[in-house]
Amino acid sequence: MTSTLSHTQPPAKVAVPSYSLVQQDGDHELHLDAFLDQTIGADRHKRPSYSYRNSVPALGELSLAAVCPDGRLLGSLRFWPVELAGGRALLLGPLAVDPTLQGGGIGRALMEQGLHHAQKLGYELCFLVGEPSYYARFGFEAAVPKGYDMIVEVDARKFQVMDLQKKGWEKLPVGTIYPVRD
Ligand SMILES: CC(C)(COP(=O)(O)OP(=O)(O)OC[C@H]1O[C@@H](n2cnc3c(N)ncnc32)[C@H](O)[C@@H]1OP(=O)(O)O)[C@@H](O)C(=O)NCCC(=O)NCCS
Numbered sequence: 001m002t003s004t005l006s007h008t009q010p011p012a013k014v015a016v017p018s019y020s021l022v023q024q025d026g027d028h029e030l031h032l033d034a035f036l037d038q039t040i041g042a043d044r045h046k047r048p049s050y051s052y053r054n055s056v057p058a059l060g061e062l063s064l065a066a067v068c069p070d071g072r073l074l075g076s077l078r079f080w081p082v083e084l085a086g087g088r089a090l091l092l093g094p095l096a097v098d099p100t101l102q103g104g105g106i107g108r109a110l111m112e113q114g115l116h117h118a119q120k121l122g123y124e125l126c127f128l129v130g131e132p133s134y135y136a137r138f139g140f141e142a143a144v145p146k147g148y149d150m151i152v153e154v155d156a157r158k159f160q161v162m163d164l165q166k167k168g169w170e171k172l173p174v175g176t177i178y179p180v181r182d
Contacts, residue, residue, distance in 0.1 A: 014104040016074075017074075023064065024060070028065045032073075035098075039097065049091060051150075052177070055182065056182055058079065062090075066097075075101075075107065082179065083179070088123070092114070092128040118164055119164050123164050127148065127177055141161060141162070146161060149176040
């Protein structure tokens with residue numbers, strides 16, 4: 001991914017500084033754990049999605065950071081590979097925005113660019129565990145009624161899936177998603 005979009009925010013509830021969305025690199029990686037502990041909580045590793053993140057790294061080409069010109073990290077979005085019916089799919093997350101800037105559109109910008117790149121790379125299915133009232137706006141729907149499951153216990157209300165290429169659910173594989181083991 002070579003594109004870098006600049007975002008100067010429209011009027012929002014919070015004053016968001018000018019920032020760019022860039023592919024994450026080693027420098028962002030250094031600050032990411034502390035950033036995610038601060039935004040999501042240090043107990044985040046107990047969440048169902050983390051069962052899929054131990055055996056493989058996040059997909060570098062889909063890892064986005066929202067950064068200020070001075071390099072300050074404002075937001076992060078990553079995707080992980082998962083296996084489904086012998087093929088590959090995506091697990092989105094964590095998505096996190098600096099607590100002082102939440103509600104200012106950074107989350108939406110990260111989601112829109114991340115999903116756009118995932119579509120361009122040809123992925124068909126993207127899963128996540130999160131608040132439906134936030135993710136429905138991007139096209140995510142409840143995964144359990146469509147025949148999907150996780151290897152760990154998950155709140156069925158929060159387990160969601162998106163048909164990235166708009167193929168139609170009847171043309172897509174179903175079943176349990178598994179961690180990728182390299
Ligand atoms: C969730 C999060 C990533 C959203 O990013 P953001 O930049 O604050 O959100 P945006 O400005 O793009 O969107 C704001 C909208 O999202 C809604 N929203 C924000 N957090 C929400 C949540 N946890 N549940 C439901 N809706 C939420 C706001 O009410 C607002 O709605 P509106 O557009 O109808 O007014 C961010 O608030 C965050 O980092 N939260 C803490 C970490 C977290 O919960 N991550 C998600 C893990 S699943």
